[in-house]
Amino acid sequence: MKFYKPKSLLELFETSEKIEGKKYFLAGGTDINVQIKNGIIKDESIIFLNHLTELKGVLQSDNHIIIGALASFRGIIESKLLKNKLPFFQNSLQEFASPLIQTTATIGGNIANGSPTADVVPLLLVLNAKLKLFSKSKLREVPISEFYLGYKKFILKRNEIIGAVLIPENAETGYETFYKKIGSRKALTIAKLAIAGLKRISNNKIEDIKLAVGSLNEYPRRLYKVEEYLKNKTVDEIDFFELESQLKKEITPITDLRSDKEYRYQVCVNLIRTFLNH
Ligand SMILES: Cc1cc2nc3c(=O)[nH]c(=O)nc-3n(C[C@H](O)[C@H](O)[C@H](O)COP(=O)(O)OP(=O)(O)OC[C@H]3O[C@@H](n4cnc5c(N)ncnc54)[C@H](O)[C@@H]3O)c2cc1C
Structure with missing residues (x-):
């Protein structure tokens, strides 16, 4: 080597x-x-990347919060800027691994490792985050929803790296937020299922909703069909049989060492109901 x-x-x-x-x-x-x-x-x-200070830190620019790919989860959890601008994102990551792992693990590594269980990805999906991809001669921005192509497959080219993560600074403003990571224990656990959500209610109707799940597919993803079904409905107007039929079009739960697909599916449905107060 x-x-x-x-x-x-x-x-x-x-x-x-x-x-x-x-x-x-x-x-x-x-x-x-x-x-x-x-x-x-x-x-x-x-x-080695970790010594490259250009890719570290959290800053604000052009109405976005920019998190360097080499920012550690400890740096994210302790960032005053994130506490102020994106508290839901920051608080949700308190459950990431253990204090020791938080100190070394980076946000770029979590995304690029490509695991279906990567904690940060469902959160970034509902916050409409983009990735800044760097190569020698080019810099490009892609929505994180377009980054993954399959299990551990993504659009990164051979000599390209994730340089930074961009989150609109008002991504959480005006939304009720929801994040649940279900594991075998409370701390130091890899998710059997994780779900992130944002919803905005106006005149009792769901005016806007964003939902994303991890550990239910080959990579974490947004539930666009479920979101579409829920928009402009009051809670009483939601037909859960219809919601589940939309959900089944978007997820393919897996059975692995941590859990089976029936359990994952039912927990996902239960958590969506909890978020909708149904
Ligand atoms: C004990 C333990 C507990 C854990 N708990 C959790 C948990 O609770 N939740 C969770 O999601 N994960 C968990 N993990 C997994 C791991 O800590 C995370 O995925 C972490 O964020 C990986 O980041 P890293 O910087 O260590 O990546 P590395 O190990 O350095 O790299 C991982 C992969 O990403 C690629 N890579 C890294 N950075 C970049 C970049 N900037 N651009 C392009 N490619 C890049 C590398 O080539 C490599 O393939 C745990 C791991 C351990 C050992």
């Missing part, structure tokens, strides 16, 4: 372009080190 520690972003891309075989970036290392230890990653090249 070969390790590289580029001195700058430019050197990072030059190094990346020269490597011919499979390569990985090492940010916090909390996912990749497990794969190295278990022998899943053996001969590949590893490029």
